[in-house]
Amino acid sequence: MKKKAIHTRIQSFKFLEGEIILKKYKVIKLLGSGWEGEVYMLKEQVTGIELAAKFFYPHRNKNNKALKFHAKKLYKLRHCQMVIQYFTQDTIIYKNIPIHFLVSEYVEGEVLHKFIKRQKHHALDFFQGLHLLHSLAKGIAEIHNLNEYHGDLHSDNIIVKRHGLGFELKIIDMYFWNFSKKENLQNDIIDIVHIFHESLGGQKTYHKQPQCVKSIIRGLKKTLILSKFKTVHRLINHMETMAWE
Numbered sequence: 001m002k003k004k005a006i007h008t009r010i011q012s013f014k015f016l017e018g019e020i021i022l023k024k025y026k027v028i029k030l031l032g033s034g035w036e037g038e039v040y041m042l043k044e045q046v047t048g049i050e051l052a053a054k055f056f057y058p059h060r061n062k063n064n065k066a067l068k069f070h071a072k073k074l075y076k077l078r079h080c081q082m083v084i085q086y087f088t089q090d091t092i093i094y095k096n097i098p099i100h101f102l103v104s105e106y107v108e109g110e111v112l113h114k115f116i117k118r119q120k121h122h123a124l125d126f127f128q129g130l131h132l133l134h135s136l137a138k139g140i141a142e143i144h145n146l147n148e149y150h151g152d153l154h155s156d157n158i159i160v161k162r163h164g165l166g167f168e169l170k171i172i173d174m175y176f177w178n179f180s181k182k183e184n185l186q187n188d189i190i191d192i193v194h195i196f197h198e199s200l201g202g203q204k205t206y207h208k209q210p211q212c213v214k215s216i217i218r219g220l221k222k223t224l225i226l227s228k229f230k231t232v233h234r235l236i237n238h239m240e241t242m243a244w245e
Contacts, residue, residue, distance in 0.1 A: 009059050013038055013094065020045070022092060025053070034173070036060045041106055051087065055101040067100045073174045074104065077148060082139030082171050107170045109162075113155035116199050123201035126213050128163075133196040133216070134239050135167040140188050141232045149184040151175030153191035155198055189232055193217060193225055212242055 012033070019027040025042040028050065032039050037056040044051060056066055067089055074086035085105040092099050116122065124132060136158070143150060152175040162168040177184055197217050200209060206217065216238070218224040229235040 010057050010094070010097070010099075013055055013099070015040055015055075022090060025051070036066055037101075039172075042103075050106040051103050052084070052106040053101045053103050055099055058097055058099065061100060064100050067102050069176055070102055070174055073148065077143055077146060080139065080142040080146070082142065082169055084170055084172060107159050107161065107172075109159040109170065111156055112158040112160055112169075112195070112199075115160045115163075116155065121201065123205060124199045126200060126209060129196055129200045129213070130239065131165065132163075132167050132199055133192060134236070135169055136192045136195065137232050137236045137239070139169060139171070140192060141236060144185055144188070144232055147181065149181075149188050150191075151177050151184060151187070153188060153195065155195055158195070185231075186226055189229055189235060190222055190225060192232075192235075193229075194220065215242070 015021070015027045015030070017027055017029060021027065021042070024045055026045060028041040028043055030038060031041050031052060037054055037060060039052055039054045042051045042053050043049070054070070061067055071086055071089055074083060077083040078085060084107055087103045087105065089100060089102050092101070110118075116124065136153075140150065140153075150171060152173065153171065157172045159170040159172065160167060161170060177187075179187070193216060197203075197206070197220060200206075200213065206214070209217075215228075216235070218228065229238065
């Protein structure tokens with residue numbers, strides 16, 4: 001009688017600070033974890049350059065499909081300013097299991113969610129919020145111009161590098177959803193409007209917002225948003241020609 005194979009699902013790699021990987025990289029710290037795996041800040045031993053590496057859980061990366069998806073998409077979008085730069089991929093053996101990881105640039109900055117919470121009243125004023133939305137929309141437009149999409153934009157996967165009159169942003173992670181291309185592009189538009197709404201304090205402040213803000217958020221009703229902004233370019237044009245209050 002054959003024994004059933006036991007497949008251990010890795011829940012966390014728990015790499016330690018200072019640990020050396022493949023005699024090439026030193027672990028600096030854990031940057032975050034998600035459905036597909038964990039992201040660590042590494043330092044390349046030879047050059048001292050700081051990098052980010054996403055280690056994929058094997059049950060989320062069967063036949064290395066998830067890593068290939070991310071690598072190819074990042075490479076295709078390499079000229080888009082908001083997208084992090086892909087460098088290479090590699091493999092380690094962890095608990096006798098091959099673990100594939102993707103190495104990309106390490107982006108210094110602050111996660112947007114934390115940036116918003118750090119502001120007075122945990123929100124941006126409407127003028128800052130509009131500049132944030134404009135920067136997001138311009139960045140997403142570059143991706144949409146290549147007939148690609150992000151797929152899951154939210155304030156925890158956007159990094160604020162610098163801000164002032166405008167925002168310099170980077171987005172992390174890309175997602176594949178089994179929707180039509182049109183639906184995925186539209187969902188990016190809906191997502192950045194939701195981020196705009198969140199950045200201004202959400203529902204508790206919505207009634208106080210000027211009409212120029214409400215004309216974009218439109219009660220967060222998907223059909224109303226998409227009826228006015230069928231493409232991200234229409235949203236950009238609206239913002240660049242709108243009457244300020």
